[in-house]
Amino acid sequence: MDIMHILEIVIPTAILTATPLIFTALGGVFSERSGVVNIGLEGLMIIGAFIAAIMTTIFEGWGLGGASPWLAILVAAIASAVFSLLHALASITFRAEQVVSGVAINFLALGLSVFLVKLMFNGKGQTPYIKHRIDKTNIPFLHDIPVIGPLFFSHVTYTSYIAIIIAFIVWYIIYKTPFGLRLRSVGEHPAAADTLGINVSRMRYIGVMLSGAFAGIGGAVYLVTISSNFSGTTISGQGYLALAAMIFGKWNPIGAMGAALFFGLAQSLSITGEQVPLLKDIPDVYLLIAPYVLTILALTGFVGRADAPKASGIPYIKGKR
Amino acid sequence: MFKKKYAALVAVMLVVGMLLSACGSKDSGNSGNKDGKDDNFTVAMVTDTGGVDDKSFNQSAWEGLKAFGKKNDMKVGKDVKYLQSTSQADYAPNLNQLIHQNYDLVYGIGYLMESDVKKAAEQNPDAQLAIVDSVVTDDNKKPMKNVASITFKEQQGSFLVGVVAGMTTKSKKIGFIGGIKSELIKKFESGFKAGVKTVNPDAKIFVQYAGDFNAPDKGQAIAATMYGKGADIIYHSAGATGNGVFTEAKTRKKNGENVWVIGVDRDQYEQGLPEDVTLTSMVKRVDNAVTEVSKETQQGKFPGGKVLEFGLKDNGVGITTNKDHMEHVSADELKKVEEYKNKIINGEIKAPKTDKEYDAYLSSLK
Numbered sequence: 001m002d003i004m005h006i007l008e009i010v011i012p013t014a015i016l017t018a019t020p021l022i023f024t025a026l027g028g029v030f031s032e033r034s035g036v037v038n039i040g041l042e043g044l045m046i047i048g049a050f051i052a053a054i055m056t057t058i059f060e061g062w063g064l065g066g067a068s069p070w071l072a073i074l075v076a077a078i079a080s081a082v083f084s085l086l087h088a089l090a091s092i093t094f095r096a097e098q099v100v101s102g103v104a105i106n107f108l109a110l111g112l113s114v115f116l117v118k119l120m121f122n123g124k125g126q127t128p129y130i131k132h133r134i135d136k137t138n139i140p141f142l143h144d145i146p147v148i149g150p151l152f153f154s155h156v157t158y159t160s161y162i163a164i165i166i167a168f169i170v171w172y173i174i175y176k177t178p179f180g181l182r183l184r185s186v187g188e189h190p191a192a193a194d195t196l197g198i199n200v201s202r203m204r205y206i207g208v209m210l211s212g213a214f215a216g217i218g219g220a221v222y223l224v225t226i227s228s229n230f231s232g233t234t235i236s237g238q239g240y241l242a243l244a245a246m247i248f249g250k251w252n253p254i255g256a257m258g259a260a261l262f263f264g265l266a267q268s269l270s271i272t273g274e275q276v277p278l279l280k281d282i283p284d285v286y287l288l289i290a291p292y293v294l295t296i297l298a299l300t301g302f303v304g305r306a307d308a309p310k311a312s313g314i315p316y317i318k319g320k321r
Numbered sequence: 322m323f324k325k326k327y328a329a330l331v332a333v334m335l336v337v338g339m340l341l342s343a344c345g346s347k348d349s350g351n352s353g354n355k356d357g358k359d360d361n362f363t364v365a366m367v368t369d370t371g372g373v374d375d376k377s378f379n380q381s382a383w384e385g386l387k388a389f390g391k392k393n394d395m396k397v398g399k400d401v402k403y404l405q406s407t408s409q410a411d412y413a414p415n416l417n418q419l420i421h422q423n424y425d426l427v428y429g430i431g432y433l434m435e436s437d438v439k440k441a442a443e444q445n446p447d448a449q450l451a452i453v454d455s456v457v458t459d460d461n462k463k464p465m466k467n468v469a470s471i472t473f474k475e476q477q478g479s480f481l482v483g484v485v486a487g488m489t490t491k492s493k494k495i496g497f498i499g500g501i502k503s504e505l506i507k508k509f510e511s512g513f514k515a516g517v518k519t520v521n522p523d524a525k526i527f528v529q530y531a532g533d534f535n536a537p538d539k540g541q542a543i544a545a546t547m548y549g550k551g552a553d554i555i556y557h558s559a560g561a562t563g564n565g566v567f568t569e570a571k572t573r574k575k576n577g578e579n580v581w582v583i584g585v586d587r588d589q590y591e592q593g594l595p596e597d598v599t600l601t602s603m604v605k606r607v608d609n610a611v612t613e614v615s616k617e618t619q620q621g622k623f624p625g626g627k628v629l630e631f632g633l634k635d636n637g638v639g640i641t642t643n644k645d646h647m648e649h650v651s652a653d654e655l656k657k658v659e660e661y662k663n664k665i666i667n668g669e670i671k672a673p674k675t676d677k678e679y680d681a682y683l684s685s686l687k
Contacts, residue, residue: 009549013542114407125372125405131595135572155545227537228568231372232407233561236535271542274529275550284502288532 004150010265010272012155016136018264020045020222022163024242025249025256026170027214032251033174034207035187035311039102040087041215042239043109044080048219050113051076053230054120056130056223068132069224073159073217080216081209083109088208092201095315106239114232126231134159134224159221167257174253183207187309190316200316218242248299251309262298266291362393362619363400365424366611367415369431373403377560377586378607382430382453385608389615412437420448426618428453428611432505442468449623451614453607454505456628466626469618471610473631475505476512477665478603478638479556480672481658482583483516485601485640486554487524488654489581496527496547496555500534500562504675509558509585509603511679512672518683519670520657527552531562540565548573548580554600556583570598581649590646600649602641609636634666 024041031038038044052072059068086108090101117127134157142153174180185193186203194200219235227234245263249255270290273279279287366386368379383403390401402424404415412434419427420441427448429438432455439457442450442465450457451469459465486495495517499506510528517524527547531539540562544555548569555570557563563585570582574596582593584602593599610631617624631637640658641647647655664670673679 005549009546013545017538017542124374126374126376129592129594133568133571135575137576222538226541226568227561227564229564231561233370233535234537267539268542271529271531271539272546275527275546284530284532 004147006272006276008150008154010268011151012136013268013272014261014264015152015156015160016225016264017267018260019157019160019163019225020218020238021242021245021260021263022167022218022257023221024215024218024239025245025260026167026253027211027218028243028246029170029174029211029249029251029253029256030183030207030214031211032246032312033187033309034183034204035190035309035314035316036088036091036204036208037098037102037313038084038087038208038211039099039243040084040105040109040239041102041211041243042235042237043102043106044084044212044215045219045222045239045242046106046109046113046235047083048076048080048216049223049227049234050109050117050219050230051079051216052220052223053127053130056132057128060131066132069130069134073220073224076216076220077213078216080219081213084208084212084215085205087212088205091315092204092208095317098313098315110232113230117230127229129229130224133228134221136225157225159225163221164257167253170253184309186316187311190311194316194318200318204316215239215242244295244299247308248295250307263291263295266294361400363395363424364389364426364428364615364618365402365404365419365422366428366430367412367419367434368403368405369412369433370406370408371431371560372405375560376589376592378453378605379430381587381605381607382428382611385611386428386615388608389612393619409433413440416441416450417444420445420450425449426451426615426623430607431455432503438468439465449618449625453610464626464628468626469614469624470628471607471614471631472628473605473607473610473637474633474672474674475508475558475603475605475638476515476672476674477633478605478640479509479512479558480516480519480665480670481633481640481662482556482601482603483513483518484520484658484661485516485650485654486513486556486583487517487519487521488657489600489650490521490524490554491579492551492553493521493524494527494550494552495524496544496552497529498540498543498547498555498557498559498563498566499528499530500559501532502530506530506558507676508674509556511674511676513556515673515679515682516661518686519661522686531559534560534562536562537565537568541569544569548578553579554581554583556585556603558585564592567592567598571596574598584641588641588643588646590641590643597649599646601647603638604641605638606631606636632665633662 024045028038028041055072055075056068059071087101087105090096091098136155136157139153143149182198182203186200190200245259246256248259270287273287274284371379373383374380386401390397395401406412406415427450429452435455438450438452453471456470457465457468497510497513514526529543544566547555555566557566567582570580573580581600582598583600586605588602590599673682
């Protein structure tokens with residue numbers, strides 16, 4: 001296998017693995033930029049994956065065919081946004097400790113989804129396999145471009161491109177629009193924002209619900225592109241990985257996307273490495289731990305100080321100094 | 322005022338969450354006390370984290386127990402029952418709960434439960450326990466007297482699907498994807514490789530372990546790599562990680578590539594649909610083994626302290642027999658499979674189960 005051939009396998013795999021993380025990390029950016037820590041991303045992804053599995057099956061039953069998974073992703077986004085209201089209610093209105101509330105979201109999501117699956121499928125612990133996935137395909141025309149085509153436009157899913165495009169859109173919204181300025185201001189200095197007439201609670205509610213919607217999309221995308229059925233272990237740790245990607249990316253949408261792609265690349269390298277002549281002689285243990293080692297190195301050595309939004313994690317109490 | 326409110330809210334959320342997760346683990350509902358009579362044989366099992374419908378050995382074991390119960394007019398959920406484990410921490414309490422409810426025979430399903438079954442056996446010397454896929458030994462490395470260890474000769478079934486793969490492949494490249502590198506999964510790998518090489522000595526075999534039984538994304542990435550390198554058949558023995566292998570194969574088939582997956586543990590034909598990528602499956606008849614051991618125990622011949630090995634001969638392992646699911650395997654290949662099956666049963670061929678045995682087998686072919 002020559003280098004080109006290896007890259008043709010590694011890069012599309014990396015992009016595929018990173019896609020759910022990108023969506024979820026973008027959700028995390030919204031929430032934290034508004035000043036609410038969201039450990040519950042994992043739970044919100046679980047809800048997204050669960051809803052996607054159920055809804056795809058239902059839409060297939062209605063005869064919607066290939067459109068089913070796409071519609072299911074939308075429904076999953078809405079459902080997770082609604083579910084994230086619990087976190088918003090606890091941490092904004094009731095000023096609960098945000099980490100605790102987020103952990104509660106994770107517990108609740110896992111318990112609830114497994115419970116509902118059992119209820120719906122006669123006590124079975126997993127849903128049936130969905131028939132219509134969002135499959136890897138070659139992007140028309142673009143995949144014929146030499147070098148770039150096979151690397152970036154072959155064996156990929158459309159969801160990956162949507163994720164990358166949305167990352168730029170989110171960047172634009174957060175840094176270039178009045179809404180984004182308001183969102184950032186309530187996360188940096190809510191009292192100042194309040195005196196300027198910004199409704200802090202409302203902005204934070206919006207931030208958390210957007211994080212719910214995006215994490216829901218992340219979970220749903222994982223389901224329709226990778227696992228194709230839902231069980232209690234479908235989402236195990238991806239939410240935390242997305243959280244790490246967001247911090248790695250310094251609470252910046254583009255950074256978060258880059259970090260997610262880096263995680264994806266590290267994992268796909270570790271997997272493909274075993275099949276590459278040069279790396280084949282390394283004991284596979286080292287390749288398996290490589291993504292985590294790389295992550296730790298990157299976080300400690302190369303990123304530098306990561307500054308969270310100043311008011312992140314602190315409930316805002318009107319009139320308190 | 323507010324503080325109290327939110328503390329209460331968080332508390333409620335946590336409690337609800339835990340209750341719901343608890344519901345998940347005990348859905349068989351009945352707390353099932355044994356109803357007095359001693360001649361009333363009862364049997365129960367504890368699943369591992371895969372759950373009772375893992376489409377794999379937990380499900381198979383439960384199907385075996387249910388069938389056994391039906392035959393003997395036992396009440397499912399009471400005389401025959403299972404407890405589901407949602408995490409490894411559930412194994413010990415679940416085993417103890419069943420032992421204390423005086424079940425005559427309690428199964429621990431899966432090798433992950435080995436140490437917990439051992440502990441339960443030490444603490445309850447009168448209990449009759451059994452473990453699937455592992456051997457429970459005491460501190461002197463001797464099988465424990467009150468535990469029946471059920472193992473399978475997976476290498477034999479894997480050998481047969483290896484024969485099918487070796488004959489079907491067009492690219493002469495074949496993949497094997499394992500879950501976690503362990504003695505157990507090595508049996509699948511070695512037997513499979515031997516089967517391929519027996520009928521197709523020039524075939525190249527790629528082997529890789531995902532390091533995880535629950536990572537479909539890794540399974541998909543490994544499968545993408547192997548198919549990308551030209552493999553046209555992949556045999557997986559990787560639990561839910563294998564879901565990713567199926568996803569990759571289906572996608573490729575949709576795009577016109579002629580690739581296959583060989584299923585494991587049960588007939589995985591359904592999972593290959595609608596693109597129909599399942600070539601055949603190596604089936605592990607945990608149900609047969611569980612039924613057999615239950616029957617012996619019921620007759621008062623509990624095989625405690627024994628290491629039972631279910632192979633081709635005892636219908637413990639094999640290849641899918643469902644005719645409708647064998648359409649991709651030609652009559653020629655089936656004949657060959659039958660031939661090798663007989664050779665293995667009468668001892669002419671010994672399917673290797675370790676790397677060392679495989680190397681020895683390979684050199685015996687030349």
